[in-house]
Amino acid sequence: MPANFAFSRLLAYSLLLIMTAVISAEVAVADLPRVPFERQQFRRPVAIAQLDASTAVVANRCGTLSVIDLDQWQVAAEYQIGGQLTNLAVTNGLLLVTDAEHSRLSLIRISRQNAQVVSELPVPTHPVTVQVAPDGTFCTVASKWARKLTFVTLGDKLAISATVDLGFCPGEQLHVPSRTSMLVADAFTGRLAVVNTTTHDVEAVHEFGAHNIRGLAISNDGQSLLISHQILNDAALPRRSDIVWGVMINNLLRTAKLDSVLEGQSGAIYGGQSINVGYAGQGAGDPDTLFVDQSGQAVIALAGVNEVLIGKPGSRAFQRIGVGIRPIDLLPLSEGRFVVVNELSDSLTLIDMTKDAASASATEAQTANAAKPTVKTVTVTAKTVTATTAAATTAAAKSDDSSPQGDGEYDEAEAYTRKYGDQSVYDAAASTYRSSYLETDVFTSSLSLGPMPELGPAERGEQLFFSARLSHASWFSCHSCHVEGHSNGGRSDTFGDDTEGAPKRVLSLLGVGETGPWGWNGKKPTLPKQIHQSATSTMRGPGISDSAASDLAAFLTTLKPPPPFEPAVTPADRTQISDGRRLFESLSCTECHSGTTLTSADAYDVGLVDERGLRQFNPPSLRGVGYREKLFHDKRADSLGEVFTKFEHQLARQLSATELSALLRYLRSL
Ligand code: HEC
């Protein structure tokens, strides 16, 4: 795929410089309430940062911060701050925490004894990552739905110095020491923006046909950029023979010349190496965050298969170590030692590759028991692990046939146990346990952040949604295409409409609970029917039971539509939007895009035919339509404007320029 990039001068990436700094709210300094360790709740840890030599802090999606005593390997304290926490960073011994629910950045003083909010700052909608610049004077916050990067000056108070309009929904970011540029990745598709940290210009945007860019790091010599991401091939068919080699979805570690990337050179990202992190028959579903250790090895969380992968870029000798469910953050401690954050098992895993395995198990087991008598340490020998892995491989090999149908039911708990032996992290009832085991020369110890309630249908569905074990040979999960419930923006031939050779745009699942019937052709009357189809014909895995399909449906119905793309800001805006809405009604758009969901139950021929002659489509919901960059079932419209200018979609009459702008403004406000 050809790489292209755009320079900042392009109007699409306009820069918004806020001349008057927004001063953050003064917060009365009161201690944050403590959460008792015994409290049962789904904590859902998402990020970890190290506060001092023996202390780390974990941000939990449920709105709490867990303080971890790294020496004793136990939870020292947990504080309630509220909201939906997404990320954290350390500055001058204080914590910066992003909260997506309240769209704010908080500066927090935290210790094992108490915690207080020092300063709070409203930031653009849905902040997802925060990173402190190498010189420590400012941080940057990426706001996913607002499509903005905010520069915040650090001090006793937080203050916004600039807001940059990125033109895409950002996720990961990376500051580069002693450079004036940083990188910001697209949360869904394959864009990587170079942003000048002095002028706040978007200097270049690389596009490289990827998606799910979840990890960015710099090599130890400072020469290379490492990126973990996926690629969806819209020419591939979901056949086991294609999936098993990563032809349909590939999981990659890419290296590129850092200078060329920062300079915005065309093709800079393709210039480097791309390393497939999976093997035929043993996929590495959903590579997530990564870091480079002192010996130059890359450590990558494999979020879909509950493992971390360690290996030198350039070599294919990867080691894979089992951890908890959905590992999505990593904290390097010292050479050969790091902590893994397992989002969906509410646990951390300590990995230590430095110790003599046999003695490590004895001493760690002792420390564990001394530190917390309630903790049970299970030690499984290397032999046991090898045996269970061999059993799993045999099972995987058995299912490696080309039959399009699933050949049995999938059970996450069963698969997990089969692979990792007696691991207590998976089991809700055992969530207060800490278990350890040895795999060759690696010592791992998992730590629960607190007891979990019993998993309900939505929680079980969430684990399935993010599990690559649903796909043939563990190459991808539902999330690989429907990134965090949204869409990777690609096209895929999923056989969803029972035809081959007519790839369709991946639909967002945000708000999907209300928009039946499902599928582009509207042939799936219930969500579980669509889910069975996805699990069987898209994933080609072992198939799922009816109860697993209804669990997945329960999870999908928890996904809310994204916030309005461009809400009204000025009175003139409001007028234009209501003009547009009146036009939408008078042009009878509401016949097919009706009610609050802006869709309807039938399929219509609107003059667009697919490669197999199919012409009846179910109107997509227009909620959040502004976030879609290419439109219609095969992405044939390059922009929202083109739907009407080039394709004259359902226009009974010609629109004046004013009318068209009003209609588009209305659609963008949804
Ligand atoms: C390889 C990419 C890919 C993967 C993996 C994938 N999907 Fe999809 N999904 C699609 C595409 C493409 C469509 C539209 C297909 C069509 O209707 O013809 C779709 C449609 C759907 C729809 C219908 C949405 C609507 O608004 O009508 C649901 C629900 C869905 N997928 C759920 C899932 C679930 C659950 C999984 C995991 C078991 C999954 N998908 C895995 C690509 C994918």
Ligand code: HEC
């Ligand atoms: C007869 C039913 C019908 C009417 C009337 C109708 N639409 Fe649609 N609309 C559809 C269908 C079906 C599609 C999907 C077609 C495809 O992708 O092949 C669609 C797609 C769209 C899309 C692209 C959405 C996406 O995700 O790709 C937009 C935007 C849209 N319609 C807006 C409008 C507007 C504005 C009007 C009024 C001028 C209108 N529609 C009238 C049925 C209708």
